[in-house]
Amino acid sequence: AQTVTQSQPEMSVQEAETVTLSCTYDTSESDYYLFWYKQPPSRQMILVIRQEAYKQQNATENRFSVNFQKAAKSFSLKISDSQLGDAAMYFCAYFTYNQGGKLIFGQGTELSVKP
Amino acid sequence: NAGVTQTPKFRVLKTGQSMTLLCAQDMNHEYMYWYRQDPGMGLRLIHYSVGEGTTAKGEVPDGYNVSRLKKQNFLLGLESAAPSQTSVYFCASSTPIAYEQYFGPGTRLTVT
Numbered sequence: 001a002q003t004v005t006q007s008q009p010e011m012s013v014q015e016a017e018t019v020t021l022s023c024t025y026d027t028s029e030s031d032y033y034l035f036w037y038k039q040p041p042s043r044q045m046i047l048v049i050r051q052e053a054y055k056q057q058n059a060t061e062n063r064f065s066v067n068f069q070k071a072a073k074s075f076s077l078k079i080s081d082s083q084l085g086d087a088a089m090y091f092c093a094y095f096t097y098n099q100g101g102k103l104i105f106g107q108g109t110e111l112s113v114k115p
Numbered sequence: 116n117a118g119v120t121q122t123p124k125f126r127v128l129k130t131g132q133s134m135t136l137l138c139a140q141d142m143n144h145e146y147m148y149w150y151r152q153d154p155g156m157g158l159r160l161i162h163y164s165v166g167e168g169t170t171a172k173g174e175v176p177d178g179y180n181v182s183r184l185k186k187q188n189f190l191l192g193l194e195s196a197a198p199s200q201t202s203v204y205f206c207a208s209s210t211p212i213a214y215e216q217y218f219g220p221g222t223r224l225t226v227t
């Protein structure tokens with residue numbers, strides 16, 4: 001069974017600095033997707049970035065980028081120029097086509113941004 | 116276009132009471148999901164549906180039942196609530212070929 005692990009329960013970053021959130025996963029599949037979701041205090045799940053496993057190029061969305069290491073099964077999120085609005089819980093998630101397209105989530109990392 | 120909506124947003128139940136959570140989507144999505152979110156555990160799949168009239172068990176289905184009588188609605192039922200079901204419940208929907216799931220705003224349920 002696939003598993004997703006986020007080993008950092010909490011992280012802190014100074015405003016305008018860069019922070020990297022870690023995620024590792026375990027799978028025997030070759031075709032899958034990886035995501036980072038942001039959950040602010042409002043509880044709404046917001047998709048931050050996605051990565052297709054078959055693509056070698058790392059995904060980028062404005063200040064958010066990933067370091068996807070398929071062989072190492074690692075998928076970290078880098079937030080550049082951190083802003084106060086980036087403070088939230090961040091979840092790494094693995095998508096499998098099994099079970100109707102199931103998302104498997106990590107435990108989450110609580111990111112705080114200091115002014 | 117409201118996306119995915121959930122009713123209610125908050126609820127407090129006593130042990131043994133029953134209730135139904137309603138999820139509705141207006142995107143004509145085939146697939147719908149119910150997750151629960153607990154501290155330190157991320158979101159876990161309870162049940163899912165790949166089409167009207169069909170449902171299937173996810174990772175943590177015990178104590179819950181679901182129904183998908185209409186394509187746009189996915190109901191999650193608790194027949195006899197237990198304190199272990201205190202959680203935040205999220206509904207999501209997607210198309211069969213898309214990997215992106217659209218989430219509702221969540222329902223915070225407390226069972227005392």
